[in-house]
Amino acid sequence: MTLSRIRIVGSGLIGTSIGLAAVAQGITVDMVDVDPRAQSLARDLVKSKTGEEIDLVLFAIPLGALGTVLNSEFALNTKAAFIDVASVKTKVKVEVLASNIPSARFLPSHPMAGREVGGAESARADLFQGRPWVIDSQGVDLDVVEVGKELIDLLGAHVIDLPVGEHDQAVALVSHLPQLMASMLAKQLLGAHELWLDLAGAGLRDTTRIAASDPQLWQEIIASNHLALHPLLQNLRADLDHVIASLEDQEQIAKLIDQGRAGRALIPGKHGGKARDYRHLPIVIEDKPGQLAALFDECANAKVNVEDLSIEHSPEQFTGLITLALSVKDAEILSEHLLKNGWNVHPARN
C-alpha cells in the first residue's frame, strides 16, 4: 500500500504541520476542523484538496473530542487505515475499543514534537524532522502499521515502537513533568513588581517557555496520565523539602546543582534535526528605516538562505541586534559579504 491521500481531522498545530509536510512530499491532503477559521487558514496554508478514496485518516484533535468523531470518520472511510497523534495513549486504546473502528485498523501514535504556541498559524513543515515518533504496533494489521510508518518516514521522523503503557510513563517524565514545573514556576510571577520582571533574562524565559501552552489541551493530558505523574511529583516534593531545609548549606546546594547537571547531560543533544546545526550571525543595525529590508536584500544578493532570525532591540526604536540563523557555509558567505559592504557583523556562533 502506498500513501497518496490523507484526511487530517484537526487543523491545529500538529494537524496542520503534518499537512504541510505531507503536501511537500506530494501527498494529497484534506484538512478538516470543527472551527471554520482554523480550517480555512489550514486549508489555505496546506493547499488542501477534498478527495475520495482516502488511504489514511489521521486524528489530530484533543483526546476528549476523539470519541465523537471515530464513528463518523469510519462511516466515511471504511477502507482507510486510522492513526492518531494524542499525547497519552492508554486512553486512546480505550476510546478505539469503544468505537466501530476495528482496533487492528487503528495505529496509536505520538510524534514527539510540538510548540508552546498552538493553532494552524504556528504550524511548520519541519516540525517532525529528526524527531522520534512513537507507535504501538501490538495487535495492529501489518498494512496499517506500514502506512503509518510510511507517513512518519516521509515527515522526516523516526519510529520508536513502544507499548502504550511504557510510552505514557516516559512522557510523564520528559514532557508532562516539565510542563507542570514550568507552569508552577511561571505562576510564582503573578503579582511581582513590574520592575522586578524587567530584570528577567533568558534563564527565566527558557524555563517558563512552555508555560505558555494551552490549558484546554494540558488539563486533559495531565488528568489522563495522572497515574504515571503521581510518583514523579512525590519525588520532586521530597527534593524540594530537602532544598528548603538546606538553603544555607553550600555543600548540599552544590550537590543538587551537580545532580541537575548530570541529569541534564543525559538528554540527547540532537535528533539529527537540521535546525540545530545552524550558525548564528549577529548583526548590529542602525536606527534608521529600511535597514531590515536592506539586510534581506543583501541576503538575496549573497544568495544565502536565512533559516531563522531574532531581533533584540528596544521597543519603539529600531536599533539593535539582528541574529540570523544560517547553514555553516551560508553564514561564512554572508558574513564576508556583509563585512565587505560595511555592515556591522560580529563573529558567528553555534
Added chain:
Amino acid sequence: MTLSRIRIVGSGLIGTSIGLAAVAQGITVDMVDVDPRAQSLARDLVKSKTGEEIDLVLFAIPLGALGTVLNSEFALNTKAAFIDVASVKTKVKVEVLASNIPSARFLPSHPMAGREVGGAESARADLFQGRPWVIDSQGVDLDVVEVGKELIDLLGAHVIDLPVGEHDQAVALVSHLPQLMASMLAKQLLGAHELWLDLAGAGLRDTTRIAASDPQLWQEIIASNHLALHPLLQNLRADLDHVIASLEDQEQIAKLIDQGRAGRALIPGKHGGKARDYRHLPIVIEDKPGQLAALFDECANAKVNVEDLSIEHSPEQFTGLITLALSVKDAEILSEHLLKNGWNVHPARN
C-alpha cells in the same frame, strides 16, 4: 570624569565579556585573574594592557573571593572608582563596609546577563546589549555613579537604579528560583531509561538548559540569598502539594496552566514590557527569492514599525509564514496595505 582606563579583576565569563565590549569602545582594559590560564586567555582575547591611572576597578569574581582583594586593589588604585557585578548585593555592601574602600567610592551593580556556560572562552562582547544592569546609587559619590553609568551605557545595557535589598528579592524570583527548579527537574532524569530520554523534546531541553550551570558559582549565590528564596520556595511547595492532590481534577489543572500562562505573559518580550501589547500579523509568503525583502519594503512604504518577527518555514526552502509583531494601529495599517497589494495576509492575533 570620562572613562579611559579600566582594571577588571576576574577573567571569567562576565569579566571577559565586559573587557571585550569595553575595548571595542576604545577603552584601555587591564584584565587580571588569580588563575593564570584564565588571565592569559582573557588578556589575549581582550588585548589587555597593563596601565596606570586606572579610572575604574571592576570586580567580576565570586562573592566569597571579594573580601580578599578589596584592600589590595584599593592600595593599588586609591583614586579609582570601584564597581562589582556580583549576583547578590546585600552581601557585597557588607564586604565593602568591612574593607578600606570608602563605601561612597564603591558602586554595587549587577548586569542581568549571563550564559549557562562559563569562562573567558564563552565571553562575548554583545552579552550586555539591550540588557538591564542594576546599580544601587544610594550613598555613592556622584562621580562614581557617573563613571559606572558611562561604562554600562558603553556596553549597550540600560541602568536600573534599585536598592540592594530589593534587587536581592527580585533576582530570587527571576533568576535563583528558576535555577533551583531547573536543577531539581533535571535531577529527576537520573536513572531514567535511555529510550525514554530519547523522547525528550525542546520543552525538556529548554526547561533544564540552565541546569548545566556551575555548582561552585551557584552554591554561593543560593546560600547568600537564602532569606529571599525561602518564602518563594514555601509558596512553590504549597502549589506542588495542591497539584499532587488535584492531578485528576481537570478544572484545577487548567487553572494552574492558566495561571502559569498569565505569569509567563508578564515577562517582557525582549526589553521593555511593550512586547505584550503587540498584534501578530501572519502572512503566507511564496517560495521565491526576495519575498522577505519585498515584504519589508512594503512595511517601509506603509510607514509601520516592525517590533519583532518570526519565520516559520521548512529548512532549505523558503516558503511559509512570516509573523510580524506590530502595534495595534500599525497592524491595522499594514494589514490593509498588504491586502491591497495582493499579499496573503491572515487576521491578526494577540
